[in-house]
Amino acid sequence: MNTKATLLTIGDEILIGQIVDTNSAFIAKELNKIGIDVEEIISVKDEQQHIIEAFQRGINKSDIVIVTGGLGPTKDDKTKAALCQFLDCKLVREPKILENIVQLFASRGYGKELNSLNQDQALIPEKSTFIQNKFGTAPCLWTEIEDKIIINLPGVPFEMKGLIRDEIIPQLQNRYNSDLIIHRDILVSGIPESDLAILLEDWENKLPSFIHLAYLPNRTSIDLRFTATGKDEVILKETIQQEIEKFKNIAGQFLVSENSGSVQQVIGDILREKRLTISTAESCTGGMIASMLTSVSGSSAYYFGTIVSYDTSVKINVLNVDEKAIEEFTVVSEQVAEQMAKGVKNVLNTNIAISTTGVAGPNRGEDKNDVGTVWISVTNGNTISNKRYFYPFLDREDFIKIVSTNALNDAVKFIQENY
């Protein structure tokens, strides 16, 4: 039986949808690696009674409650008061926290007197201990309640991440000796999810009991996730590999990558293996493909750069797209996409180039192309692949994301077919 955790995020801005809670995914992933199961993720408002009730719920359901947010110095931060009430104890002043704040301000060049709100950040519940936060002014609080733990962290992502990695994970790993949890995703394409499930049914039913399979469908592909739980990392990984071999005998023709995760990682592995370089010319995706590719550490080995030609003049002057082609076919056309890809390949001097041109909306482009239309080209100078997609129902953000993902998927296919 694995150790269980509840994650609790506090802050009105989450409940009104102003910010997305990315902290929980980060913490869940780190806990998962050391075999701690996240049972539930809860977000509540900056209201004392809500917070107290969520503490109680977390303690009832799990061994560890990790709380982020609400530790700041201002009025709308209620977590510390809630924790005091929950623990039925008073606040005490910890001089070492003040010293940390003074140092931190000095290193930032403030050198100012601490005001009363800064002073109050050194107050912690009497029943809690603290872990110094070298990234910010709010300390991490650690509270033991019989055999359970409540850990309070600041909500600012980089402070929270530093504390989780440097302090919390090592301490929890030391304390619990839980089963390891290993995940591995493979990427499958060209078959609907339900057909795949039927094809795999017999094999899936015979999987060892410590291996669990999940289908994570994307728009144009499916991630199959193997999850293995146990004590011996080597055995877990080997057993997953054996099951992937069995999978290949049944449905190998649909396998795109044995190590999925994200298409930017998949294409990075392929480009590195085949010693190819790539560049991009982006119009409607506005730099998202570049952002995805450069999110992978080490991508400078194969990715040379992008030219985002948001203004038509850039297509003509920098990418050398023929002005007449734009007049005749409009900027959102097969001809212009093709010339953009060829242009950036020449200007940036890479083996392969990808281009996108389309109408992200919500307004129609200057040439009255329908919102949702997009052309994607991939070329290596000799061969060219041009594809048209049409996504009339997507909002701007999703359109850009899906087109960018498709462009990278098209490039993966192009490389597999031509190299």
Place this chain on the structure above:
Amino acid sequence: MNTKATLLTIGDEILIGQIVDTNSAFIAKELNKIGIDVEEIISVKDEQQHIIEAFQRGINKSDIVIVTGGLGPTKDDKTKAALCQFLDCKLVREPKILENIVQLFASRGYGKELNSLNQDQALIPEKSTFIQNKFGTAPCLWTEIEDKIIINLPGVPFEMKGLIRDEIIPQLQNRYNSDLIIHRDILVSGIPESDLAILLEDWENKLPSFIHLAYLPNRTSIDLRFTATGKDEVILKETIQQEIEKFKNIAGQFLVSENSGSVQQVIGDILREKRLTISTAESCTGGMIASMLTSVSGSSAYYFGTIVSYDTSVKINVLNVDEKAIEEFTVVSEQVAEQMAKGVKNVLNTNIAISTTGVAGPNRGEDKNDVGTVWISVTNGNTISNKRYFYPFLDREDFIKIVSTNALNDAVKFIQENY
């Protein structure tokens, strides 16, 4: 008393941190606009008992429970079974759902026989009604339990968004006549959060009872969020404006923008107002600044494009950076940043240009610059602003995000000082 909602997200992939729950923020924002308060957001695993318990919790705490995920056709999707058990009823087949699936497959060019798992997507709990999903195969389920409602939506973001916008929001708006909730953020910089809170204390205490103020600190600035609740949109907005005028009398020198939200919106408003155009040359930010700028609809009016020079050859050949400057000062230097900004301004022919060059890590750059070092330049041809930042503690993702935000903040300041 506003109508209350609980959002429930179902899926193992969230609890292991593989994906970030972005659905909840979208739904919360849409509900908020029509005056429905989100009380709590919960994420639970694909386990029937967990799901049932979360249904019960949502029903106890709120009027509406909106559930996403777990409606797919495969084994690991448990939501429908859980709903049946919770409602104590059986599944019935709805032929109209099948017709929708057949149409959808035809429009995607599948034209294939429906397999047994597709057929089962037409099964819904006897006590529920359904809303056709024109974006995918899983229908939306609508279940009334006395005066409460449970709404089940597919977890795929674009399907969920379409259903929320086209179907759910209009129906809920029609049914509840809740108070409107209006938010407005202003952007403040140059004063620590705690000093600002003390400066504003008297004014904050005298705010009308239907206006609430929240401090949302970022790394280099603070968003002040006004939230007004009531029946009359005009009065709410006017009262917020009056309070902002009072704020300006107290702390006007720290006000960066009266309409915050995001720096890409702020800079867009300023560029449009001053009729200026802008381009970017990105190295370590890898296209993120371009992505942020183009995420704003209508940005093509002022944003011409970016050149991401991930490979040094692109800096030299496309941006015309002097090779000797790179040799003498390294790619991460004031000199190179400045030449990149001047280069892209000339090549893309804009009024203003921004450049970034730095080491995102986790590995040191080729020139042994410390991880976390970055130079940002902003120029209009006559004046140039070069700034060095150092973020040694950030991971790659946060580094890129913070540097991109800083670059846009620097550009806002540059424009305010020079135009």
